[in-house]
Amino acid sequence: MIRVHSTKASVNGYKVRMLLSMLKLPYELVELDMYAMEHKKEPFLSLNAFGQMPALTDGAYTIADSHACLVYVARKYDASGRWLPADAEGEAKVAEWLSKSANEVHQGPWMKRAKIRRPDAIKLPDEEIDARCDHILRIMDAHLAKRDWLALDRATIADVSCFGPISILKICGYDTDKWPHVTRWLNRVRALPGAHDLDGNPFA
Numbered sequence: 001m002i003r004v005h006s007t008k009a010s011v012n013g014y015k016v017r018m019l020l021s022m023l024k025l026p027y028e029l030v031e032l033d034m035y036a037m038e039h040k041k042e043p044f045l046s047l048n049a050f051g052q053m054p055a056l057t058d059g060a061y062t063i064a065d066s067h068a069c070l071v072y073v074a075r076k077y078d079a080s081g082r083w084l085p086a087d088a089e090g091e092a093k094v095a096e097w098l099s100k101s102a103n104e105v106h107q108g109p110w111m112k113r114a115k116i117r118r119p120d121a122i123k124l125p126d127e128e129i130d131a132r133c134d135h136i137l138r139i140m141d142a143h144l145a146k147r148d149w150l151a152l153d154r155a156t157i158a159d160v161s162c163f164g165p166i167s168i169l170k171i172c173g174y175d176t177d178k179w180p181h182v183t184r185w186l187n188r189v190r191a192l193p194g195a196h197d198l199d200g201n202p203f204a
Ligand SMILES: N[C@@H](CCC(=O)N[C@@H](CS)C(=O)NCC(=O)O)C(=O)O
Pocket: 010, 011, 012, 013, 039, 051, 052, 053, 054, 064, 065, 066, 067, 102
């Protein structure tokens, strides 16, 4: 049985849950209480010594970090290679956007939401976070003006990853509508079979 160890509200955990749903893979969410700091204590620290969610277990196998989890699930359970191609050119394009997701998207869109949930921990001014969101979304908007998906001519784990934090920006007070190509891409991801919101509900 695949288990995702995370608080349900974790956007990084959300990425992994959404790919599992898209692949119709049964899994159990082992919920952690972030405010009780369960991710900084055992038994979670044995799964991820960094104390960050999510981690995934699949039988005796353990992997931590949302992007490593996405790579594992796609490579292990999607024999078609649709979500993570095996050819050097395709895989590198996906890795390029996973890297942007772990850096620019994390430092801007993810941070916007994190500050709402953990104002004690995120001290950056709102203006700085909004400027970081503008920076990555301006580049993504220009990129998506010429293509439907971030890495390849189809949805991949790069789209699943970047979608998580960007899709909830609007309810965090950042208006993504000002980026029309990003907005259309968000709707394309929402329309994919198995896509669901942070709470696990299918999009209307
Ligand atoms: N690079 C990591 C980042 C994970 C991360 O920041 N997770 C958040 C929840 S969305 C967390 O556990 N934050 C608590 C902390 O860092 O103390 C990943 O992609 O999984």
